[in-house]
Amino acid sequence: MIEKTDPNGKGIRQLTKVDSTMLYAVGYDEEAQILEVVFRTGGIYRYFQISRELYEGLITAESKGQYMRTHVIGQYPYERIRRKPQ
Numbered sequence: 001m002i003e004k005t006d007p008n009g010k011g012i013r014q015l016t017k018v019d020s021t022m023l024y025a026v027g028y029d030e031e032a033q034i035l036e037v038v039f040r041t042g043g044i045y046r047y048f049q050i051s052r053e054l055y056e057g058l059i060t061a062e063s064k065g066q067y068m069r070t071h072v073i074g075q076y077p078y079e080r081i082r083r084k085p086q
Helices: 052-060 064-072
Strands: 014-017 023-029 034-039 044-048 078-082
Touching (some): 023 052, 052 064
Antiparallel strands (some): 014 023, 044 078
């Protein structure tokens, strides 16, 4: 579990590291239906309108990267938080 500090009170406060070559960590806010993803490249994205079932599918998927490409990327609105590390 990764604790985050967000001075504006926005975003996911806890992220979970995942076993993936594409993703480093993910977090989910069920009330807001927001999925936050930290990619191994350093990019951080928030995806909106993500159901609990979709999040659980990601967490339990054998290939989390393939699940993201098939079910999330290009399918839901998103916001790029950080493109890559500075």
